[in-house]
Amino acid sequence: MFRSIARQVAPLMLLLPGASVCLFGGCNGVDVVIAELDASPPPSFALSDAGPDVIDAGLTEYCPSSECPSPWTTCPTSRFACDVNLFTDENNCGQCGRACPGSAPGDGTFQCVEGTCVMACGKAPSNLDCDGIPDNGCESKSTTNDNCGACGVKCVDPAKPCINTAEGFRCGCPDGKILCPLPDGSPMCVDPSRDDANCGGCGNTCDPAGDGSALPPHTYYGCRDGKCGKRKCEISFPSNYMDCDGDIDLPSSNGCESSNSSPDSCGACGNACGPDQQCQGNEVGTFFCACPEGETYCGDICLDIDGHSFCLTGKCTDIASDRENCGACKHACPQSLATTPLTVATCTFGTCGTECVQGRADCNGNPADECEVDTNSDPRNCGGCGVVCDAVAGQACVGGRCVVEPCTLPQDDGGIK
Numbered sequence: 459m460f461r462s463i464a465r466q467v468a469p470l471m472l473l474l475p476g477a478s479v480c481l482f483g484g485c486n487g488v489d490v491v492i493a494e495l496d497a498s499p500p501p502s503f504a505l506s507d508a509g510p511d512v513i514d515a516g517l518t519e520y521c522p523s524s525e526c527p528s529p530w531t532t533c534p535t536s537r538f539a540c541d542v543n544l545f546t547d548e549n550n551c552g553q554c555g556r557a558c559p560g561s562a563p564g565d566g567t568f569q570c571v572e573g574t575c576v577m578a579c580g581k582a583p584s585n586l587d588c589d590g591i592p593d594n595g596c597e598s599k600s601t602t603n604d605n606c607g608a609c610g611v612k613c614v615d616p617a618k619p620c621i622n623t624a625e626g627f628r629c630g631c632p633d634g635k636i637l638c639p640l641p642d643g644s645p646m647c648v649d650p651s652r653d654d655a656n657c658g659g660c661g662n663t664c665d666p667a668g669d670g671s672a673l674p675p676h677t678y679y680g681c682r683d684g685k686c687g688k689r690k691c692e693i694s695f696p697s698n699y700m701d702c703d704g705d706i707d708l709p710s711s712n713g714c715e716s717s718n719s720s721p722d723s724c725g726a727c728g729n730a731c732g733p734d735q736q737c738q739g740n741e742v743g744t745f746f747c748a749c750p751e752g753e754t755y756c757g758d759i760c761l762d763i764d765g766h767s768f769c770l771t772g773k774c775t776d777i778a779s780d781r782e783n784c785g786a787c788k789h790a791c792p793q794s795l796a797t798t799p800l801t802v803a804t805c806t807f808g809t810c811g812t813e814c815v816q817g818r819a820d821c822n823g824n825p826a827d828e829c830e831v832d833t834n835s836d837p838r839n840c841g842g843c844g845v846v847c848d849a850v851a852g853q854a855c856v857g858g859r860c861v862v863e864p865c866t867l868p869q870d871d872g873g874i875k
Contacts, residue, residue, distance in 0.1 A: 520862040524852035527861060529573065540854040540861065541835035545573050563595030600627060621645050636660065650684055657681035674713030677706065696761055696770055697745070702727035719745050719768050739770040749774035756787035781805045800829040817858070819843050834858050 526532060526540035533542045533554035542550050548558045552573035559568045559575065564585035566577045577592045579585055585596035588609035598605045603613040606620035607627030613620045618630025621637065631637050631647035638648050638660035648656045654664045657680075664686035668679030673689070676699040682688035689706050691699045691714035699714035702723055706714065716723040722730050724737035724747050731737055731747035738748040738755055745768075748755040754777050757769025777783050781791045785808035792810070793803050801812045814820060814829035821831045821843035831839045834857055837847035841858035854861045 519865045521865040522848035522851035522853035523861045523863040524854055525861065525863065526854060527856060530856050538832070538835040538837060538855065539852070540856050541832075546570050548575075551575050559592075562592060564597055566592075566595040568592075603629075619645065621647065623647055652681050652683075654680045654686075654690075657686050658684040662686070674706070674711040676714040677711075696763070696768075700727055719766070721747075736768065738768055738772055741771060741773050743771050748772075752776065754783070754787065756783045778808045779805050781810075784808060784810050 524539065529543055529545040530540045531542050531544055531550075531554065532539050533550050535550075535554075536542055542554065544550060544552055544554075548568070548570045550556060551558050551570035552575075556575075558570055561567055562577050564587075565580045566585070566587065568575050568577050570576075577587060577595070579587055579596035584600055586598040586600050586605055586609050587596045588598040588605055591597075598609065600607055601620060601622070603620050605611060606613050606629055611629070613629035615630065617637075619637075620627055620629060621631070623632065625632065634651075635647040635649050636656070636659070637645050638656045640646050648660075650656055650658050650660075654666075656662060657664050664679065664681050666678040666680065668687050673679070676692045676694075677689045678692060679687050680690040682690060689711070691701055691706070697717045697719035700716045700718055700723060701714045702716040703712070705711045716727060718725055719737050719739075721735070721737045724731050725745040729747070735747040735749070736755070737745050738757055740746050753774040755769075755772055755774055756777075757772030759771060760767070760769040775783050777785055777787065781803055783789060784791050784805035791803040791805050800815055800818045802815055804811050804813045817832065817834040818829035819831045819833045819839060819842065820829050821839055824830075831843065833839050833841055833843075833845075835855055837849065837853060837855040837860070839845060840847050840855035840860050845860075847853035847855050847860035
């Protein structure tokens with residue numbers, strides 16, 4: 459069962475809660491029939507028993523619009539209405555026809571940011587724009603004592619020059635490390651408490667044979683606590699050894715008994731892999747238990763040593779969707795499948811193919827012109843093939859959606875027709 463309510467409105471869309479339908483013919487003020495299904499709890503609008511008034515649901519009706527919402531506009535070069543974003547378009551930055559420069563001296567590039575052409579320099583180590591003058595580009599080096607890593611960061615202490623560390627460029631070494639020269643003379647921060655070549659100070663190299671006494675398996679004499687002659691675990695290829703039982707200094711020590719590529723101590727002491735996992739190297743060569751359920755391990759530089767098979771580097775991946783490992787490890791989908799910039803190679807259910815890039819679509823099914831439709835701006839295919847905006851009202855398509863605005867409603871005398 460359903461009941462109908464008819465009113466004189468100027469409709470495009472009447473947003474109603476629950477299961478309801480709004481039927482209309484345009485935005486010129488027509489009779490609209492709202493078919494409302496009976497449901498529990500009752501709808502928020504109904505005919506009043508006390509009089510002819512209809513309860514106001516407080517909803518806003520929207521009609522097709524030809525107006526471009528900011529920052530979109532129509533330029534002389536536009537193919538469709540409202541297809542230029544003045545905030546991001548490098549050929550129309552802030553206004554139609556204002557193009558940003560392509561590049562600047564010192565690896566500088568320009569981008570349109572909120573309608574302004576802004577110059578950006580490359581990531582450190584690189585040049586910097588410290589004077590704020592775009593004409594001379596990125597004029598300063600990020601590796602100098604005057605601008606160490608960033609403009610205005612000055613290294614004034616000769617003992618703490620601008621150096622490149624794991625944390626980036628900085629003045630001097632982090633706490634606990636000292637600055638020592640490499641064989642080529644370049645500076646490097648080292649930890650004197652454990653660096654075998656700079657034990658307790660620069661240039662103090664430890665003898666791995668120590669005093670010549672016998673060593674437990676997989677150990678050598680090196681630097682610990684800033685002193686040479688201490689037993690340490692071998693750092694070897696393809697895997698390192700670890701002292702997991704903590705007896706390395708005891709006379710009866712079994713040495714460094716565990717390998718970090720072992721499934722019993724994978725990457726760290728006590729990290730045991732599950733029954734369906736193997737200890738493998740990740741993309742940066744750190745060992746981990748591979749792989750989570752539903753993923754396949756694809757490895758590089760794989761070895762078999764004394765019956766122990768493992769790979770030094772690799773990754774866990776879903777071969778059903780990975781374009782580099784589609785259907786099987788190392789089976790990459792060729793980029794040649796994507797014959798234009800409007801298409802990309804894909805891997806779907808382990809099979810290589812192509813698809814249109816975001817905002818494009820193949821609406822005519824003709825492979826010759828591939829993804830011929832701009833679904834972000836085409837009012838005949840707005841957001842998808844066949845999604846048509848109101849051509850009579852000149853309705854624009856922006857970002858894959860037909861533009862609407864609140865309708866201008868005629869005066870309502872409150873009567874029911």
